[in-house]
Amino acid sequence: MISSDVIRGYNDTIILFFLLEGASYGYEISKNIKEKSEGKYIMKETTLYSAFNRLENNGYIESFYGDETFGKRRTYYRITPAGLAYYKEKCKEWEITKDVINRFIRSGM
């Protein structure tokens, strides 16, 4: 498990990553995060929904109600063009961050 402090600045990026492939909903995204990170990162519910709120307010995602499945009305999210631009920007930022931090990391200690 990773400390959520380290990853905080990239929660939005992680969520946008899954929306690149199409609209999704809360649980599917949190499950995908867990699977993709091989259980090393579990996003808490409150973190997930804080991020949805922030992304929507910034115009990076849009929410809509999906079809009712098994009597459940789910809120789906899809990425907007502004969200896509933001995602690309964050990817570049990460490349730089990774490069910088790596200079201070001595592996195999």
Added chain:
Amino acid sequence: METIKNYLDNMFAGLPNTEQMKDLKHNMLSNMEDKYNELKASGKSENEAIGIVISEFGNIDELINELGIKKDTTTDNKPMISQSETDAYLTVKKTMGLQIGIGVFLCALAPAALILITKLQSDGLITGGLSEKAGSLLGLIPLFLLITIAVAIFIYSGMNFERYKYIEEGVNLPSSVEANLKRQHENYTQPYYLSVILGVCLLILSPIALFVTNLLNNDYSGYGVVVLLGIVAVAIFILIYFGTIRESYNRLLRLGDYSEKKQKENKVIGAVASIVWPLAVLIFLLTGFIYGYWHINWIIFPVTGILFGMFSAVYNILKGNEN
């Protein structure tokens, strides 16, 4: 599944009930249910599944900050306190209610002891060849003893509480703690009202003791006063004890006007008791020794008792209404 729903209800209990919040709660619940069902399907036990879902909920304050929700009260610069601190505070307040209740109970009982001993002595039930004057002096011993014990209890209880004073100066509560407290407060409403009803009924009925003994024999009215004071003492104890517990919730949740000007009213009942009762004793002794009104001046105790009891009842009810 109920557990998860209750957990979420508690988490959202302190937050405004807007459409946005309802939507958010609905989404989170559905998310948590999905997770729960999948955990169950993968072979986890009910308890394990619930444990995992709740442990992965996170911190509601993160959402509150993100949504920019202003909690009902403006609570800046106030310390944030934890569940264990509120629990400790509630326990201390409960003990304090018990102690002040007992103290006031003893104050109310003190004149009853005086009257009882004086009466027993004058009826010749306590023998020893004492004069009437010596008899009333004998009665003063338990009176002062009881009042001394009561004052000692007041001081001790006040000192014990010193450590928790900061809580009454205003604190911030984490939402989960606030939600818990609101539920406890809710649950306490009925016992509290019942205690007020019981206390007030006892006060109203207490003079019956006097009527009954008067009917039996005029000479017994002294014993009637003793019983009356005993009933009043019990009623006051009930009102103070339950009232203090109720008040501790109100203070934490800042229901009613628990601003700084009201802070001192906390000890109002105790303070009034420690003035009124010794004053009544003083008047009793003065009218007795100086004017020799021993046959009638005991009336001051039932009168004080009933007035004081009414004062505590009205005080508690008015405070209840402020909420």
